[in-house]
Amino acid sequence: MFKPLISLVTAVLATFLVEPPTLRAAIVTDGGFETPAIPHGTYVYNPTGSAWNFVGFSGIIHENTDWPAPPAIDGSQIAFLQVLTNPSASEIWQTVTLTGGCYELTYHSAGRSRPGYPGNLGFDFFLDDVRIGSGSTYTAQPFTRHSLFFYVDQAMTAKFRIVATTFAGIDTTAFFDGIEITPCPEPSAIALASLCVCSFASKRVRRLISRKGQPSKSPLCSVDS
16 A cells, blocks of 8 residues: 555655756845835835735834834845734735745744833744745844745745734734745755655645645645744
């Protein structure tokens, strides 16, 4: 009963070894939130003129000490997700195009440190309505780099979304900078492909994209690191 599974894993590994994925340009536009440029020491809710769309209590900051916000990792501006009552009302998103395969999402996040305004915020990453990962910040957290891997089984254009989920019960804010989605470097692509095949065979995980091109409720495969 294990022969079909072993053959499938072997075939996937052979595909990656013989024809490794072609490295492509970064997929996220303006991952450093430098557009639109705003004056030093200011912040803007729901700015326009960027590849990003800001929903609810979200926006960009240019080294403003009123929050206070940590120094930017990439450039001089950062994004923020702020929650007052309803976490899901705050969101940042942009449209991305993926050609299929293994991808790595890397990002930097930090937590607000102003007394009475904590930074304990949870958030999820989505492609359209399919969650591909999650994270959280704590009060006074400096910018910290994180990464997660996910797998898309065919070409797609979707909304890459960062959505607030849980918070401290009062005015709470997390900061973001240096967001990238890139094809997996080897040997991560091989390892993740094998993991996805095994997961599909053992748990019958539904496909990320159905034959009609609509996302299912669960991703095919995602791994936090």
